[in-house]
Amino acid sequence: MNDDEQRALIIFNRVTNYSPKQKFDLFERYKNAAKILSKKIEAESVFQKPFKINGKPLDIEKEIIGAHAELEYYKENEIAVIDMNDSTYPARLRYIYDPPIVIFVRGRAELLNGKHLVGIVGSRKASNAGITVAYSVSRELSCAGAVVVSGLASGIDFYAHKGALGGPASTVAVLGNGIDVVYPKDNEYMYKKVMKKGAVITEFPSGIPPFKQNFPRRNRIISGLSLGVAVVEASKNSGALITANYALDHGREVMAFPGMATSESYGGNNGLIREGAHLVENASDILSVLGIDHNNDKLNVALPSSQIERDILTVIGDTKVSLEEIDSVLKTPVSKITSALMLLELKGAVVQHPGKIFSKVYKYER
Missing domain, CATH: 3.40.50.450 (Rossmann fold)
Structure with a gap:
């Protein structure tokens, strides 16, 4: 897709009074968003309603400015813009009843x-x-x-x-x-x-x-x-x-x-x-x-391998326990406790919750 086609796709994707299925049907008929917008009056007649964004008729000339800025944002942040013509569009997703005409992907597409x-x-x-x-x-x-x-x-x-x-x-x-x-x-x-x-x-x-x-x-x-x-x-x-x-x-x-x-x-x-x-x-x-x-x-995740790891799991028991509570029971240097907790988390033995709160994964309750 060249930049003009991507901007057209961004504009058409912003239309709010068409369902994903209706957008998909138009995309299938006209093959891409640029053709849909270039034949706007004809395309609107398919479902007998004008394209609108938040209740206002689509003004392509006005929207092109925002589409340009949006596309630049995607480029600057390495966000992939993938439409249904792209070979990287997810194969399974393509065959549902109402697939999205475009997906924006950040990371490993x-x-x-x-x-x-x-x-x-x-x-x-x-x-x-x-x-x-x-x-x-x-x-x-x-x-x-x-x-x-x-x-x-x-x-x-x-x-x-x-x-x-x-x-x-x-x-x-x-x-x-x-x-x-x-x-x-x-x-x-x-x-x-x-x-x-x-x-x-x-x-x-x-x-x-x-x-x-x-x-x-x-x-x-x-x-x-x-x-x-x-x-x-x-x-x-x-x-x-x-x-x-x-x-x-x-x-x-x-x-x-x-x-x-x-x-x-x-x-x-x-x-x-x-x-x-x-x-x-x-x-x-x-x-x-x-x-x-x-x-x-x-x-099978590795079992706890040291005494401090086993002690920590005993302290946690069936509840959620803070780092401070573990420290107060074990009376062991905090650095050793945090190191052991990190290893337990990597092994899948414990889950860390926000606020340095820990709970045990049930598979270890043997």
């Missing part, structure tokens, strides 16, 4: 066409059990060569990305806002880590805030990229179930971790299982459902 992409989703207000499962399972999937796809939200998404970054296959974060917007703000350091080692992607133009209506669109991309979607923890009203429903529509495998029948936070999971979703309990189950060859030895 080649991950999007990887053989083994797995969606890991769940509640923003996750329990400690859900968090540790998201982290450990995602880390094991990454160690087995599967790329973890999630939404960079708080809770399950955050720890899915964090776990996947601990393995070689890495992770893809799909945003519900512009590529230049970090949401939630607390996730900025995770955004940067994913951008560096994995990929951050969105279909939304730069500057677009995380509007509520954007997240179902984001969820369809998580599903569209993936071989299957695993729900770690979700209530009956969780947005993660939207992703699971998209997975069904896309012909993807739907998996769910079971929870106690009395647990509201797992109501969505148990409902999915009743409706036929695969019941999974670990990374090996997910890989088996998806038909991904794996060696279980790769999924």
Whole structure:
């Protein structure tokens, strides 16, 4: 794509009164955004409505200035602009009902066409059990060569990305806002880590805030990229179930971790299982459902190897514990404790939460 074609794509992507499916249909008919805009009146007649941006008729001459600035921003920040004519456009995503006509990618775009992409989703207000499962399972999937796809939200998404970054296959974060917007703000350091080692992607133009209506669109991309979607923890009203429903529509495998029948936070999971979703309990189950060859030895993380590591795990127990609390119990130099905690985190034995709070990954409760 030359610059003129990219600017046309940016302008057409900013049209707000056309759905992704309608934009896709026009793109299929006219082959690129430049032709759509050059035949604007004819193109508008297809769905019998004029192109509008935030309720105002599209003024191409006015929008070209903003499109030029947006394109320069993408170039300066090494953000790939990939439309459906690009050979690097994700193959799986291309064949969903309403694929985005363009995606903006920061980081390793080649991950999007990887053989083994797995969606890991769940509640923003996750329990400690859900968090540790998201982290450990995602880390094991990454160690087995599967790329973890999630939404960079708080809770399950955050720890899915964090776990996947601990393995070689890495992770893809799909945003519900512009590529230049970090949401939630607390996730900025995770955004940067994913951008560096994995990929951050969105279909939304730069500057677009995380509007509520954007997240179902984001969820369809998580599903569209993936071989299957695993729900770690979700209530009956969780947005993660939207992703699971998209997975069904896309012909993807739907998996769910079971929870106690009395647990509201797992109501969505148990409902999915009743409706036929695969019941999974670990990374090996997910890989088996998806038909991904794996060696279980790769999924076994090294056990604690020193006395201080074992002591730290004993102090943490079944709760979340601060660095200060560990220090007060062990009465060991803080430098030794932090060094041991770092090794335990690398081994997948503990998860670090904001504020230097630590919890144990359930696989070590033997």
